[in-house]
Amino acid sequence: MVDVQHGPQCREIxxxxxxxxxxxxxxxxxxxxxxxxxxxxxxxxxxxxxxxxSTLLLDMNxxxxxxxxxFGASEDYSKYYHEHDGMLSKDDVNTIISSVYSCxxxxxxxxxxxxxxxxxxxxxxxxxxxxxxxxxxxxxxxTFAHHEIGYIPPEYIEVLYRLSEKYxxxxxxxxxxxxxxxxxxxxxxxxxxxxxxxxxSSDHGIVKPSPKPFEQIIDQLGIKKEQALMIGDSIxxxxxGAQAAGIDCVLxxxxxxxxxxxxYENLIEFSYAx
Numbered sequence: 001m002v003d004v005q006h007g008p009q010c011r012e013i014x015x016x017x018x019x020x021x022x023x024x025x026x027x028x029x030x031x032x033x034x035x036x037x038x039x040x041x042x043x044x045x046x047x048x049x050x051x052x053x054s055t056l057l058l059d060m061n062x063x064x065x066x067x068x069x070x071f072g073a074s075e076d077y078s079k080y081y082h083e084h085d086g087m088l089s090k091d092d093v094n095t096i097i098s099s100v101y102s103c104x105x106x107x108x109x110x111x112x113x114x115x116x117x118x119x120x121x122x123x124x125x126x127x128x129x130x131x132x133x134x135x136x137x138x139x140x141x142x143t144f145a146h147h148e149i150g151y152i153p154p155e156y157i158e159v160l161y162r163l164s165e166k167y168x169x170x171x172x173x174x175x176x177x178x179x180x181x182x183x184x185x186x187x188x189x190x191x192x193x194x195x196x197x198x199x200x201s202s203d204h205g206i207v208k209p210s211p212k213p214f215e216q217i218i219d220q221l222g223i224k225k226e227q228a229l230m231i232g233d234s235i236x237x238x239x240x241g242a243q244a245a246g247i248d249c250v251l252x253x254x255x256x257x258x259x260x261x262x263x264y265e266n267l268i269e270f271s272y273a274x
Contacts, residue, residue, distance in 0.1 A: 229249070
């Protein structure tokens with residue numbers, strides 16, 4: 001383990017060196033005020049901070065899925081909706097989905113909703129005056145999901161397969177629409193069978209950084225938390241939730257924090273450190 005040591009042996013390193021040290025399997029921590037001063041202690045040959053890990057818990061967005069959350073002001077939700085035989089007007093559809101997204105986006109930042117995050121259907125029923133038939137409600141939810149989901153690049157599919165050869169994989173995912181759209185994509189690209197357990201927040205209304213989704217995965221798999229390693233891009237949600245559950249966490253996507261056991265540019269780079 002590499003810990004911060006304050007004293008004459010400390011030396012300044014750049015962010016580039018921070019990544020490089022993590023890349024070769026060293027655990028690197030910044031000091032308390034995040035200035036890049038560390039003392040490096042090499043591991044015994046063949047030993048790394050990941051050697052006792054048997055299970056990887058994966059975040060999804062910006063970890064192995066990209067291009068998600070297409071809810072910009074210029075987005076025309078009615079195009080997809082009308083392609084699937086929706087009956088509402090263009091203005092109605094765009095207004096409803098924009099309103100739902102705005103509501104959920106605000107609540108997602110509010111810790112009071114960490115354990116009771118509402119579904120799209122609940123937000124529509126509680127905040128939209130227009131009465132929708134069940135059929136139209138389902139089309140609105142499907143349209144929302146279509147804009148919420150991203151894509152999984154081939155190189156990330158490849159790295160998931162490579163990781164699955166050495167580790168048991170699970171996913172801890174925050175999404176707002178029902179999971180069926182993501183499950184269909186996972187099957188389409190051939191990764192659904194790689195995951196031994198999964199937590200989708202839209203199933204239970206609990207969002208990260210609550211420790212509960214992490215704890216549920218640990219219970220499902222019947223492993224000790226020390227055997228698990230969380231990988232995600234969010235300091236607050238992935239690192240914070242994993243820490244609250246007593247699970248080590250690696251950050252990817254450019255995030256850096258002294259409490260992470262490693263920080264990498266992306267999941268692919270992390271995979272080469274194992």
